[in-house]
Amino acid sequence: MIIFWGSIAVLVILAATFLIFYNRFVTLSQQIDNALSQIDVQLRKRSDLVPNLLSAVKGYMKHEKAVIKEVTDARKAMLSAKGMEKKVKAGNQMQEAIKSIFAIAEGYPDLKANTNFLQLQQELSAIEDKVAYARQYYNDGIMSYNVMTKKIPGMWFAKIYGFNEREYLKISEAAKAVPKVEF
Amino acid sequence: MKPTRLSFHDEIQKNKISSYLLITIILAVLLLLTYTIAYAIGGDYFFIILIIGIPLSIGYIVFGFYNSDKIAIKSANAKPANGPEYRQYHNIVEGLCIASGLPKPKLYVMHEQQINAFASGRDPKNAVICVTDGSLQKLTKQELEGVLAHELSHIANYDIRFMTLTAVLVGMIAIISEIFLRSLFWSSIGGSHDRENNNVVLMIIGIALAILAPIIVALVQLAISRKREYAADSSAVKFMRTPTGLIGALTKIKDNQPIKVSGAVAPLFLAKPSKAKEWFSTHPPLAERIAKLQRM
Numbered sequence: 001m002i003i004f005w006g007s008i009a010v011l012v013i014l015a016a017t018f019l020i021f022y023n024r025f026v027t028l029s030q031q032i033d034n035a036l037s038q039i040d041v042q043l044r045k046r047s048d049l050v051p052n053l054l055s056a057v058k059g060y061m062k063h064e065k066a067v068i069k070e071v072t073d074a075r076k077a078m079l080s081a082k083g084m085e086k087k088v089k090a091g092n093q094m095q096e097a098i099k100s101i102f103a104i105a106e107g108y109p110d111l112k113a114n115t116n117f118l119q120l121q122q123e124l125s126a127i128e129d130k131v132a133y134a135r136q137y138y139n140d141g142i143m144s145y146n147v148m149t150k151k152i153p154g155m156w157f158a159k160i161y162g163f164n165e166r167e168y169l170k171i172s173e174a175a176k177a178v179p180k181v182e183f
Numbered sequence: 184m185k186p187t188r189l190s191f192h193d194e195i196q197k198n199k200i201s202s203y204l205l206i207t208i209i210l211a212v213l214l215l216l217t218y219t220i221a222y223a224i225g226g227d228y229f230f231i232i233l234i235i236g237i238p239l240s241i242g243y244i245v246f247g248f249y250n251s252d253k254i255a256i257k258s259a260n261a262k263p264a265n266g267p268e269y270r271q272y273h274n275i276v277e278g279l280c281i282a283s284g285l286p287k288p289k290l291y292v293m294h295e296q297q298i299n300a301f302a303s304g305r306d307p308k309n310a311v312i313c314v315t316d317g318s319l320q321k322l323t324k325q326e327l328e329g330v331l332a333h334e335l336s337h338i339a340n341y342d343i344r345f346m347t348l349t350a351v352l353v354g355m356i357a358i359i360s361e362i363f364l365r366s367l368f369w370s371s372i373g374g375s376h377d378r379e380n381n382n383v384v385l386m387i388i389g390i391a392l393a394i395l396a397p398i399i400v401a402l403v404q405l406a407i408s409r410k411r412e413y414a415a416d417s418s419a420v421k422f423m424r425t426p427t428g429l430i431g432a433l434t435k436i437k438d439n440q441p442i443k444v445s446g447a448v449a450p451l452f453l454a455k456p457s458k459a460k461e462w463f464s465t466h467p468p469l470a471e472r473i474a475k476l477q478r479m
Contacts, residue, residue: 031284035281035284122271129274129278130277133278134281134282136424137282
């Protein structure tokens, strides 16, 4: 009798352990996917704001065609980009171009006082923060996931269920690029 | 110190387990208290009080639990943060929600000039955050972000659920003790001393418990509340990856005038709204919190 109930208890505990580890892996993978889709959403929002930004500055920046073109091109690249890495790269380029528009706007007091422009500026800088946070969340997610696949006992379950180690996105950090200063 | 790379889910798990543990302890004190009192009085009418009282208090817990967000908003007289002037407030919270993987809470403002904020709600899906006008005006963007990260940490760590439940249980113990002490007072005036011989010892234990139990559980509750504040500070740093903003905000709060709020919602605030002595305080001293943050 004791052996019977004992083996039932062991089986129940084993089944529960298998379930718990499976669920943890699923939760962690979902955190990673969720972070990626957050990055995607924010990049899309950024590119949606670009036409508004361009029309707000159009009247002022007649002589800054190069910058305007840079923004438009980056937006096109972003919209046609396939795969997260390319999207993020195009998004970074777009952000850089937008920043140079804001830098030029410093020279136009009327534009700087325009509420529409100010709102766009605030919104775009908020998006920049959100992209940074989404990437932080993504990196945290990958890290916890990979720690789980490497540590005992997570390692065993990762092998059983086929949850392989995941790679970090090769995203070039925009801030790392040294800005060109031209006179 | 590098931000502690503790997994978010482990922290929540620990918090949940310790909440259950604490609530079990408080429930045990509650049972012991009622049992001793019932025994001491002789059980004639105390059980009647319990039969009426327990469903009432359970109903009260359930109601308070499901409406904690609405109650806090009502008692703080907060208004929803709608309108373009609150755009930055919304943006910061949205960013922090992405950083923490939480759903966006409902945002409110309190028309007060002091710098303060609170969070409430039974779980992250039903959470609210409220800040004062003073915080929106006097804090820089980074400082405001620090404050909001702290409040969001309370939501992420399930602190509101935990503190609301303990507050309700501690309140119940206080009420039962009060009923007992009052009934003693009245019955001693009435002068019914039929069974005093065998009950004197129990009576004394009952009285001692009735006086001590509320104080002990209240102190336990306060100690835990202060610990949770430190935990929320460090989680805020985990979300923002820098303590600078929160340090700045806490430094500004040091010169704050206290806000008048009801004692029941005090543990939910960023900094303690009233001037209480440390042991009887819901929050650790600001100087100590700042010092801890500076070491991160």
